[in-house]
Every structure is written in structure tokens, then in C-alpha cells.
Amino acid sequence: MAHLRSRRRLALAVPVVLSLTASLGFLPAAASAAPQTEAAAPTADAPKLAYVVNTEVDRGTIAAVKKAVAAAGGTVVVTYDKIGVIVAHSSNPDFAKSMRAVRGVQSAGATRTAPLTAAGTTDQGAAEYLTDAQAARTTAASAATPDSEPLEADQWDLRAIGADQAARINPGSAKVTVAVIDTGVDDTHPDLAPNFSASQSANCVGGKADTSEGAWRPYTAEDYHGTHVAGEIAAARNGIGVAGVAPGVKVSGIKVSDPDNGLFYPESVVCAFVFAADHGVEITNNSYYVDPWLYNCMDDPDQRAIVDAVNRAQLYAQKKGTLHLASAGNSNHDLDADAIVDGTSPDDSTPVERTIDPHECFDVPTQLPGVVTVSATGVKNLKSYYSTYGYRVVDVAAPGGDRLYQIPDTPSKNGRILSTMPNGQYAFLQGTSMASPHAAGVAALLKSKHPWASPAQLQALLKAQADNPGCPESYDQNGDGTQDAVCEGGERVNGFYGFGIVNALRAVK
Helix, strand or coil, rough: CCCCCCCCHHHHHHHHHHHHHHCCCCCCHHHHHHHHECCCCCCCCCCEEEEEECCCCCCHHHHHHHHHHHHHCEEEEEEEEEHHHEEEEEEECCCCHHHHHHEEEEEEEEEECCCCCCCEEEECCCCCCCCCCHHHHHHHHCCCCCCCCHHHHHHHHHHHHCHHHHHHHCCCCCCEEEEEHHHHHHHHCCCCHHCCCHHHHHCHHHCCCCCCCCCCCCCCCCCCCCHHHHHHHHHCCCCCCCCCCCCCCCCCCEECCCCCCCCCCHHHHHHHHHHHHHHCCCCEEEEEECCCCCEEECCCHHHHHHHHHHHHHHHHHCCCCEEEEEEEECCCCEEECEEEEEEECCCCCCCCCECCCCCCEEECCCCCCCCCEEEEEEECCCEECCCEEECCCCCCEECCCCCCCCCCCCCCCCCCCCEEEEHHHHECCCCCCHHHHHHHHHHHHHHHHHHCCHHHHHHHHHHHHEEECCCCCCCCCCCCCCCCCCCCCCCECCCEEECCEHHHHHCCC
């Protein structure tokens, strides 16, 4: 998120953050964290789990730890030497415990608890595809505006942040790429093909980057999430369908969702951040949380290892000039509260209700240092009913949609976000998954205008151009007399909107 948080939150993250910062601080500017792949071991009868083993960053230590992996009954899948992360598979139930006792290992843990069954993206509800009748009404409504896209009349979100006007001034530079770390991107969509960067795209599932032709595409049309996100960022203004917030920038796809269950494993996300950094990506969008834990608690050795591994990768990318934006979540949780009840974790086996302290248990990657945390708003510029929030946790807000309480005066009267879908289609979705790419699009416009801005400078610019409506006097969305969430802070910074709702027009002026 540099991320502005309470000092207490940063202090509790020190054991991981300081060690990673120190390690990365010794990397030369041109260093590469490209993985060294190794031959896979024969499949055993016993079920295997994946692990991350995080070590001191020196070749001697890493070599010794890799030997220890084999001695403990594990197989090295991939090694990221420059950040000290080893991905391993093992059927030994004591593998993580054994590795934590090895000299030079700073953390180690399983990245799952069982075969996975649920997805961890942050859209809210099922997709609602644009019907032929809606498309006809929307196209007719857009006809009165010659410089708009055929379906733009239903894109209230662009007008809410001035993106339609911004495109006439500066649509963004093709030298700027936003990587969509997600379920894959259908680059054959006519609204995405003109701006797609195949050379900065990959399939990172399992922890190793596959850059073969089309590897970044979704498995099926049901894996639509990444394609929708990509359109919100950079759908071209080409007279077809919809427009993105930054229709002149490039977009790439880095697929991290498992083909069997849609989960976003830590090792896949580690691969994605490193790949983005080593392939010159300026901005990443992260509309998901890393499975299987909605919140990773630092007093649990497995969860601590997950935080450590992903944090090393995203810090490496920041050091190489990549800004990360991430969705805040759809649980309507206050991430600055004293306690939160999490009844969804682990989502790969049987969830167990637990009460966690959000200052010690982190939603990854959105709560990692330097990552921009984005909450969601509707057409009335109010926090969306589902959006997670938190004073000095949320950095900025952006349109994510609200189908219940914030209904726009558009042809479809749909409060959600219209964007691209696989196979040339379009649909409405809502969620903080949709808010983050709007902010990423504005960040891309800022990067286009300020090409030498570092990730920290770019984040500061993003906050500076935001419009903050301040905390609402009342947030009783359903009118039952009870506040649905409590906004803390003032007009400059508050828990609902951070520094404010992003503004594309102000970003390009």
C-alpha cells in the first residue's frame, strides 16, 4: 500500500517486512528473480501438498536448503534465488516443521490444507450478461454522442471519475502496461486485442511461468473474471462495445487461478509478481485474495510463511518499479477494528469460524506494505454495501458497483459495472474486484503523464488527485435504523474512501 497505516499495524509486521526489505536492499538494479526449474519427482501414492520455504538470500544457503528439502521427503518445483523463495511438494506431513528447523530457513509452511473447492476472487455475485435488448437500448442512447463507444451509455462508472473526458485529453501511453493477475485474459476479445501485450503475459499456475502462445487465456468462459477486469482498465476506444479507464495503455494477463477449483495459490502469486517485475510491467492489478486463508495470521507458521513469500515477491517488483493495486474485499469488514470474525477460512477444506485481529492477521496481497488498497463505491459516490473498509488501511476508493442501493439513470438501470467477457461478450459485475482496476487505470494515466515516477511517487500522485466526499452523516443503507458500517476519519483521510475516490480527469490535466 508507501502504504499509510497505523504505526501499530506496521510494527506487528516487522519480523517479516524488515527481513525482506533488508534482503531486497542488496539486490542490484538489474537483478532478475527468474526461477530455476528442476525435474519433477515421480508421483507418489500419498497425497502431496505444496509448500513455500523462505530462506536467507545467498546461494550457499539456498543450495543447502534445497538439499534439506530432498532429505525431508520433498521435491523442489522452482527456486526464486533473488528473493529466497523455494516452492516444494511433499507428502511428508512433518515437512514444514522439518524445514523450519533447517539453518538459513526464515519461514516455511503449507500453501493449502486439502484439495481445493472454492474461488478467492473479489467480485460480488454472479455475472449478468448484457441482453440483446439492453445492448440495443444502450447503443441507441450512445448514438447521440459520436465520440462514445456503442455500450458506453451504461458505463456510469467512467463518467463518475471523469474517464470519458480524460480520454479526449490523454487516453494513456502504450509504453505503460497494467498486468492483470487473475483468472486469465481473453486477448482475442475485439475490445482487448488492440491493447494486449502478449510478451508480458504468462500462466503462473503452480509457481512456474508458462509463456507459450495463449497460456494466459482463461480455461473456459466461466473463468471470466480476469477478462472483465482487463476491459475496465484498457478496453480500446475503437467503436466496439465498451471503453476502459485508460484506453491507450497496454494490458497483459498473468493467470494464477488453479484449473480444478479456481483458487489463487501463494506460489502462483509469487510467480506472477516476479514475472511482472522481470518483464517491465509498470502496474499490477490484484482483484483477489491469496487462498486458502482470507486472513493470514502471523502466529500461525504456515500462514506466516505465505505472507513472507508473497511479500518478498511483491517487494521485489516494487524495487524494480512496479506499483501494485489490490481490492479491499467484499465482507464489509473494518480492517482497523479490534477483532473480525472470519467464517470462511480455510476455503480449500472445511472452514472454521475464528476471531482474528486484523492488525496481526492480513488479507494478502491487499494489506502488504506498498500495495494500494482500494474500496468500492456506487453511482452516488457512497461506499458500496459489501465493500470492506478501514481507517488508514484503505488508500483510495473507485467505482465497484452497488446493485441494491445505488441505481444509475442509465439505459439498463444496472448499478454494477459493464465490461468485457470471454468470447466477445459483455456483462455486469460488482465488487471491490471492479474497483481496483478503475484505480489501476487512473494510476496508468498518471504513469503515462509522469513516466519517471517511482511506485511510491505514483501512489502519492494517485492519492493527491482523488476526491474525498468525507464520511457520510449516516450509513444506514437498508433503512432499518442500524448503521451498516462506521466511517472513521475526516475529509482528508477516512475509513470508507482513504484519500478519496480516484479521478481520471484530474490525473491527466
